[in-house]
Amino acid sequence: MFPISEFDQNGFACPIPVMNSSQAASLAEQIMRFQHEDPDKAARAFGTNTHLLFPSLCEVIQREQILDAVEQVLGKNLLLWSASFFIKGPKTSSFVSWHQDSTYWGLEPPEIVTAWLALTPSNLENGCMEVVPGSHLRGQVSHHDTFGDENMLSRGQEVAVDISCEKTEAIELEAGQMSLHHVRIFHGSKPNPTNTPRIGFAMRFIPTHVQQNGGRTFALLVRGHDEFNHFDRPNLPETDLGVTEWEMHQESLKRMNSVLFKDAAQATKVKGHQSLKTDEKFS
Numbered sequence: 001m002f003p004i005s006e007f008d009q010n011g012f013a014c015p016i017p018v019m020n021s022s023q024a025a026s027l028a029e030q031i032m033r034f035q036h037e038d039p040d041k042a043a044r045a046f047g048t049n050t051h052l053l054f055p056s057l058c059e060v061i062q063r064e065q066i067l068d069a070v071e072q073v074l075g076k077n078l079l080l081w082s083a084s085f086f087i088k089g090p091k092t093s094s095f096v097s098w099h100q101d102s103t104y105w106g107l108e109p110p111e112i113v114t115a116w117l118a119l120t121p122s123n124l125e126n127g128c129m130e131v132v133p134g135s136h137l138r139g140q141v142s143h144h145d146t147f148g149d150e151n152m153l154s155r156g157q158e159v160a161v162d163i164s165c166e167k168t169e170a171i172e173l174e175a176g177q178m179s180l181h182h183v184r185i186f187h188g189s190k191p192n193p194t195n196t197p198r199i200g201f202a203m204r205f206i207p208t209h210v211q212q213n214g215g216r217t218f219a220l221l222v223r224g225h226d227e228f229n230h231f232d233r234p235n236l237p238e239t240d241l242g243v244t245e246w247e248m249h250q251e252s253l254k255r256m257n258s259v260l261f262k263d264a265a266q267a268t269k270v271k272g273h274q275s276l277k278t279d280e281k282f283s
């Protein structure tokens, strides 16, 4: 297990082993097959709560290796608030601007940890996540929305800090390893110029006392007890991409949308991987 003092000081921890590389490859294969067969639906599915569509991902989010690590940071009573994919295809220009996750999520207090699981190797060559160690201690910093076409974030939000003056560190992972990062750490990633995809599955965990401002969303109890009931419980998938699974996913998207885009200047301009666009015609 990683030393919690390092997480407290740096705002991240890695690498943490979760599964072997063949298990990671088989999940990556399942995800890429879906993307190949139905790119439009896949874009919607990958933007948030993809675990509501695949039993295999529900198994992942409840893995002991992940929850033991998250428990070290957040304590015993844990909810999974969202889970989404960051997929950079081969030779693509998608990137993630430098940002703090806490900017638009409307969660109070800001006690959220992301477990970012690499389903392929993720390194400097293919656009791995980079962080500014210790930046989580600077509090919430202002951001501006760029809505950049190649930006994988919902608003293309960017921290108002000159990152070229900061000391950054790359989070390099093998397939099957994960990193943890604090909701306030400055982080981002560059495009993938290599011939193979870079796939990460980002799971956002909160302790049960955290509340959602601006609406009621879903969160799954993954460890311990929930005496607060600040979130509704989602129905878990029984089959891959089934009709009721899409209905549940659609409902969770709608609720997320109403929270994340409540005050956005261009609430309808959502695109790409982190798209939260809803669609009445699932199935």
Ligand SMILES: O=C(O)CCC(=O)C(=O)O
Binding pocket: 086, 096, 101, 114, 116, 127, 128, 129, 187, 188, 189, 200, 202
């Ligand atoms: O996958 C990436 O490159 C960035 C991921 C990210 O911003 C996040 O998980 O919060």
